Amino acid sequence: xxxxxxxxxxxxxxxxxxxxxxxxxxxxxxxxxxxxxxxxxxxxxxxxxxxxxxxxxxxxxxxxxxxxxxxxxxxxxxxxxxxxxxxxxxxxxxxxxxxxxxxxxxxxxxxxxxxxxxxxxxxxxxxxxxxxxxxxxxxxxxxxxxxxxxxxxxxxxxxxxxxxxxxxxxxxxxxxxxxxxxxxxxxxxxxxxxxxxxxxxxxxxxxxxxxxxxxxxxxxxxxxxxxxxxxxxxxxxxxxxxxxxxxxxxxxxxxxxxxxxxxxxxxxxxxxxxxxxxxxxxxxxxxxxxxxxxxxxxxxxxxxxxxxxxxxxxxxxxxxxxxxxxxxxxxxxxxxxxxxxxxxxxxxxxxxxxxxxxxxxxxxxxxxxxxxxxxxxxxxxxx
Ligand SMILES: Nc1ncnc2c1ncn2[C@@H]1O[C@H](COP(=O)(O)OP(=O)(O)OP(=O)(O)O)[C@@H](O)[C@H]1O
Ligand SMILES: [Mg+2]
Numbered sequence: 001x002x003x004x005x006x007x008x009x010x011x012x013x014x015x016x017x018x019x020x021x022x023x024x025x026x027x028x029x030x031x032x033x034x035x036x037x038x039x040x041x042x043x044x045x046x047x048x049x050x051x052x053x054x055x056x057x058x059x060x061x062x063x064x065x066x067x068x069x070x071x072x073x074x075x076x077x078x079x080x081x082x083x084x085x086x087x088x089x090x091x092x093x094x095x096x097x098x099x100x101x102x103x104x105x106x107x108x109x110x111x112x113x114x115x116x117x118x119x120x121x122x123x124x125x126x127x128x129x130x131x132x133x134x135x136x137x138x139x140x141x142x143x144x145x146x147x148x149x150x151x152x153x154x155x156x157x158x159x160x161x162x163x164x165x166x167x168x169x170x171x172x173x174x175x176x177x178x179x180x181x182x183x184x185x186x187x188x189x190x191x192x193x194x195x196x197x198x199x200x201x202x203x204x205x206x207x208x209x210x211x212x213x214x215x216x217x218x219x220x221x222x223x224x225x226x227x228x229x230x231x232x233x234x235x236x237x238x239x240x241x242x243x244x245x246x247x248x249x250x251x252x253x254x255x256x257x258x259x260x261x262x263x264x265x266x267x268x269x270x271x272x273x274x275x276x277x278x279x280x281x282x283x284x285x286x287x288x289x290x291x292x293x294x295x296x297x298x299x300x301x302x303x304x305x306x307x308x309x310x311x312x313x314x315x316x317x318x319x320x321x322x323x324x325x326x327x328x329x330x331x332x333x334x335x336x337x338x339x340x341x342x343x344x345x346x347x348x349x350x351x352x353x354x355x356x357x358x359x360x361x362x363x364x365x366x367x368x369x370x371x372x373x374x375x376x377x378x379x380x381x382x383x
Contacts, residue, residue: 041062057246069083132160168204170358192215218256221259226242226251301337
């Protein structure tokens with residue numbers, strides 16, 4: 001029977017089996033990543049993954065992203081209110097839980113997670129009736145968020161499911177064959193920053209202390225880049241790309257693509273005519289350079305350090321007691337980020353495993369261990 005490791009991320013869903021990420025989006029440039037996106041176009045046919053994400057600039061209100069931020073939230077709660085401030089969706093009450101109103105009706109966060117789990121596992125080729133999964137959750141998840149994740153696992157037809165904390169999964173990925181005591185897991189994803197101190201001296205590994213910011217990540221970089229481009233275009237062309245929310249969403253999506261390309265290129269062009277065909281474009285497309293990104297990255301990293309300090313002082317551990325730093329999350333590829341984190345700890349930050357796979361891979365390695373019962377919230381996993 002296949003036991004899968006699944007990272008049900010805010011931005012991407014990743015499935016791994018026996019320590020390797022599986023293909024979940026064939027025919028796409030990054031086939032191991034399924035965007036955690038659902039869309040409800042006028043045709044009323046639900047779209048999942050890349051097809052859904054591409055609709056964000058066209059129809060932001062009916063393109064659900066970052067639904068994980070709302071999983072397990074009661075309607076009217078602080079979490080639901082904060083979510084509504086950051087996203088363009090209509091949030092409604094559905095039997096006491098916060099849910100999304102779309103043109104195809106109400107979608108709950110558990111339903112969204114279920115669709116993502118079903119789609120990812122279907123593409124990974126593991127749709128057997130008796131499949132099991134180890135699913136990752138942030139260390140910050142409270143009981144109701146964990147329960148809601150388990151509910152999605154059940155609804156997706158997993159005969160057995162266990163939850164494991166994301167930093168523990170990352171540490172397992174790195175430490176399957178070696179040993180350290182204190183590891184810091186620095187996880188900067190699309191929407192969320194999570195920092196955890198993990199005691200790896202004994203299995204099961206244990207999160208000693210953690211902190212995070214559910215609204216800090218790559219999305220901020222995309223938005224700031226888009227604002228910079230819009231300011232530049234306003235000064236040069238007297239044309240405001242920020243005036244219309246749909247145009248600005250298209251610009252933000254283009255800036256995300258440019259940001260990822262800047263990991264390997266010095267300079268990337270942003271085609272203004274594709275973003276706003278109505279604009280007065282007479283000259284060349286505007287360019288973004290790596291140095292545009294470095295300043296934004298430095299500000300972002302500085303914001304994470306107060307949480308690093310908080311976690312270490314909570315645990316009574318000094319930076320010099322930290323044996324290893326493991327990087328997870330796609331945004332740790334931002335230029336200069338891992339060097340700055342390494343300098344903070346006076347230690348090289350480990351980045352040798354793919355930061356967008358490392359969580360799912362660790363969960364799949366945990367799944368293969370006989371002492372799985374030591375993990376959190378295992379259900380239906382009895383031999
Ligand atoms: N090469 C790159 N350079 C910079 N950022 C990148 C790169 N590749 C991916 N990203 C960014 O990484 C983010 C997604 O990371 P990841 O898939 O690890 O998040 P996630 O685990 O789904 O979300 P979260 O951790 O917030 O729950 C996106 O903002 C994406 O733009
Ligand atoms: Mg993540």
